[in-house]
Amino acid sequence: MASDAGRALEIVAHPDDDLFFINPDLQQSISSGHPVTTVYLTSGEGDGVDLDQHRVQALRSAGLPLPVNKPLYSEARQNGIRAAYALMATGTRTSPWRRTVIATAGGGQAELDILKAKPSVQLVWLEMKEAESISGYSPVSLHGLWDGNTSRVPSMLTTGTPVRKPFSYNKAQVIATLTGILEHYRPTLVRTQDPTPGQGRDLDHQDHIYGARFAQAALSRYAAVLPFPRRPHFTVQNYLGYQTSGFGDVLNAPAVQNKLQPLKAYAWADEHNDCKSSAGCGDLHVAASGPGQFHWADDIRYARGNSTTWMARGAGGRAEAFAVLDGQLALWREDSSGTRWSGPQLLPGTGLDPGVHSVTLADGRTAVFATQTAIGSTSSEYRRAVVYAVERAPGSGTFTPWRSLGAPAADTQDGTVAFSAPAVLTQPNGRMSVYVRDGNNTLRARYQTPAGSWTPWQHLGGTALHGDPVAAVAANGIGYVFAATPSTVTAWTLTQAGKITERAIATGVPTTTLALAAAPADRGVGLWFRQAGTGEIHTMTASTEADKLRVSPTVAVANTSGYGPAASCQAAVAGRTTTGDLTATDGSGHPRQSALRFSGAASSLCRPRGPQFGIIGWDAQLHLLA
Template sequence: MPRPALSTFRRGLLWAAPIAVLAGITGGTLTFTAGSSDASDVPSRGVPEADAVKPVRTSGEAVVQIMAHPDDDLFFMNPDTAQSIASGHSLTSVYLTAGESDGRNARRQDPAPRADKAAYSEARQNGIRAAYAEMATGNRTSPWDRTSMATAGGGRAELDTLRADPRISLVWLQLREAGSITGDRPHSLRGLWDGRVERLESQLAAGSPVRDGFAYTKDGTVETLTGVLARFKPTFVRMMDPTPGLNDRTGKLSDHQDHMYGARFAQAALARYAERPGRPAFAVQNYLGYSTGGLPHSLDPKSTAAKLRTLKTYAWWDHTDYCEDPAGCGDRKVAARPAGHGWAQSIRYARGNSASWVQRGASPGELYAFAVLDGRLAVWHKGGAAAARWTGPVLRPGAGLDAGVTSVRLPDGRIAVFGTRTDLDGEYRREVVTSVQSEPGGRFGAWRSLGTPERDDETATSDISLPAVLVDRAGLMTVYVRDGGHSLSASAQRADGGWGPWRPAGGRDLRGDPVAATDAKGRGYVFAGTPGTVLAWAQAAPGGPVAGPVATGLPATTVALGASPDGADGVRLWFRKPASGDVRSARFAGSGLASPVRDAPGGVAGHGAVAAWEGRPVVRAGSGAVAASAGGPWAAGRGLFAGAPAAAPAGFATLGLDGRLNWTPWER
């Protein structure tokens, strides 16, 4: 795929190149001014080259999205998809199944047509092509070039390229879908993954240039996806949640089985692709599926309206024969409910919401930043001198990390990093892991497993959150995760350095990732969202027991939370107002009850977690770029980024979709 010249990525502010961007605060207003490049591949302090690998650089970002069905991207990944299209960088969407369903392309009030799975698959392809063309050019009839390409699994796939913008591609693998959300369908991605069938057959769309059917084994499916990744060389991969959990009421999967197992095939392919030399480093973002509709809406009205317009195009809402294809111009099943079950009004990251991935080092002004690239911990380092530049990233040993990590600073100056890791060899398993510096400023130790509060994968699909961590004055840590039963579980570190068993910590109907913060007096707080409020666990006095859950009295949030110290005796919880994206906060000091909710300056709708330092919030704006406020109007940068921003005393950071660290100092 063609890539823009490197200079393209260095235009503007906070673009996804390693550019230091200076922030000035004047009269309460944050302004951005361009700084100089600080790119470097020098290993971070404390990470010897013998134990680490430097990622391969690339000239710019390239995004690959992997979905089970045509429309998973439009329902669950938009507006991120539209923002990638608008960015002008490479975007490739890969659809594992044909999405043939029962073969009847009709909304509920339409007469039921004759079942024709090939025609319905073609109609859904037409709807996707129209939606992408409209997002890219404003014209749903902008033409595509449709070709057939060989796959590494021994079959063939359809490759569609938008003629007006060849950086936009669609890849149709055209495997058979399950045809049921949770029903027992052995001939499906789930049955192939679990070994109930040896091969899964294809379902070709009526107009596809792929004319001969095929079938893939489990390994062949993984190898096919690995080959697609090798062809398009992503720096950023979007996929659904491979561990969506169970519905509390029914006990069945909370998401479509194709979404879940399609994501697991993508995980396996990414793990295999990560072993290939010479490719650019990549990060991953996971998206919540069906269950996002049962949570407060996360998008503002403008973003929802744009998303709904795209869905109506895909759904062939006007039912005019603009595509001149007898199969149909879109998915009429979606036309019955183009917003889905509340899906058009929201977007949620299933992992990677941590805003605590930048941490102070042992020396004054020293900073570390952490992210997950290639399934490994990436470490950047900045010395304490005012003129010091960021160095890195280097990748620490140990593969299989899931997107997103959190970090804490111990009383002696050491840093501990926490995340979750997925084991794909043998029985599927996720576990909490940690890596701790051997000494202040020293090397990070090998990953240590803390296990999981889940009994096995079958119990709740290994659905655990990113850890939240409290540190006491003796340097002992307690880790909290939301478990598959949507309650909080905790594991405490012992005086000998070992870790105790996972124990229930209470709470019901918890969603998303818990967050933790410690106030200046040493009191710890843990917060977790529910669909209707936020629950808290808090220490009444430093070193005392963590009590909770306590009802905070807070209104509903969009679930993604952030927390930071606030003043001499409290912490501030940051969140977003449902259906607007506006930033709000509440202060806690020694109890679980919140102070009155405070609204940040308006005008910066968006989604995702809020990072903050000393009352200065940093967020993802509605454009997808970073925005920050110093108590006055919001100032927005440019360029898309992964996960959540992170804030520190010296400035704030984002991880660009090209896998590079973007850093903006606070200018005092």
């Protein structure tokens, strides 16, 4: 299988969000030679003090004032980012850049940096003012602009930028600016932060959240004003931010060391003045006195797009694959010979979030479930809902319009947006049930009635649930639902008659990295997860005896260290390695590896001729591995 092409565009709130939360994906794009552009919304000026915590404490203890200079500190962060990208692209952090000024579609100016040795690596600095607080409300910020509590956000120009003319943006101008950047670069993969992380333990920086919502709005505008084929199809990948440090470590030790190298360059860890700038060569706020200072260096977590159930066998055994391209559902279909695929065909309906779940109904039709974001014209109109579409006839490839199941909890503004992707079971009676982690980190469900309507959302309990729940039905008709917590995995069972257990059941599974996958297995349902700290795929089987949940001992799948969910077909497993490649085992411990890089997660089909795995590449196309 040949390596894919593709163009990646990152949109982040601050200098370093890409290094902490998107790497190693970012490094893999650069190393593979694909064009990479990163857009920084704000200057990240913070408190304007470019000192590590030891020096800050020493000054305070001596009763001396801190040296505050926001434009200078912002320039130091820019210098650090350029060093980090130069190191990732060329192996030396002092590789020079060409810094120029470009006009934006929003009426302002931005700095464009192009790496001379590798011009496909570019940085765009929009240089807007940041909120200067993680959660404390600052009206003159992206948050305030989104909510309508300020009319404009001004620029915060760094000391060394070639941009000399101050500017300000209103909400429409920020969206226009980002839309213009998308139109210029025309990426096949867009990486942004999580627009709906929730509150409490899920608290993230407000600039991360509202910067991601501005990116969402711009992507929606871009898809509408420049339709395919005037631009390539694109996928979107969202990343967790600050909250990811509260869970089991994702990356193994070698991957952490690789991630630390550009972080140390950014942090100006050695303090050699090789950038020849009076501002300094990096962000001393994060300069490490030890490896533990970089407390996001061992993590990368996708906020959406973790489904491994986006491939299905429809009528006559013909395979189908689904993905979200350009905010719409894309469908690929296998022909009757089983040798050719057609697609993608984009189905009506926009605003879909990354990641879909497909199930095959008793009559051979396919049902597809997703979440959909309505951006609206005001902040109060920003909403998400669980939606589904059903094939009109078996094998037809035509689907009903999207039908909404609403949000699992609508009691607060946060409850209407901060919930997971759905997990779906098809019961032996042919009816469906849908499960979602809500904004309070508990499980909710809706059940299809005999008449085809749906019950209201039912509360199933659980505590501290995170990530996306997963579900599967065993050969005996009993369904299982699993959801991860910071320390284990919780389970629920669904009887053949459609009755869910009234309480969450502790499985005893050890700490995972949150990314789960479930599928039918011998004598029950298998659960696949990654061991915290090693990234190795482990599996266990859940079954029911005398109405009691039985969980087998967990077993490691050899040669599978990596991150993200694992797709499975019986003993065969496929997933992402620590270097971003696709690896698949045949069940006997023999891995097959491809240099193909992909967004989201792999999916699988269990076929008479053996397992088949699919991925959506960085080129926004379907790729298959048999």
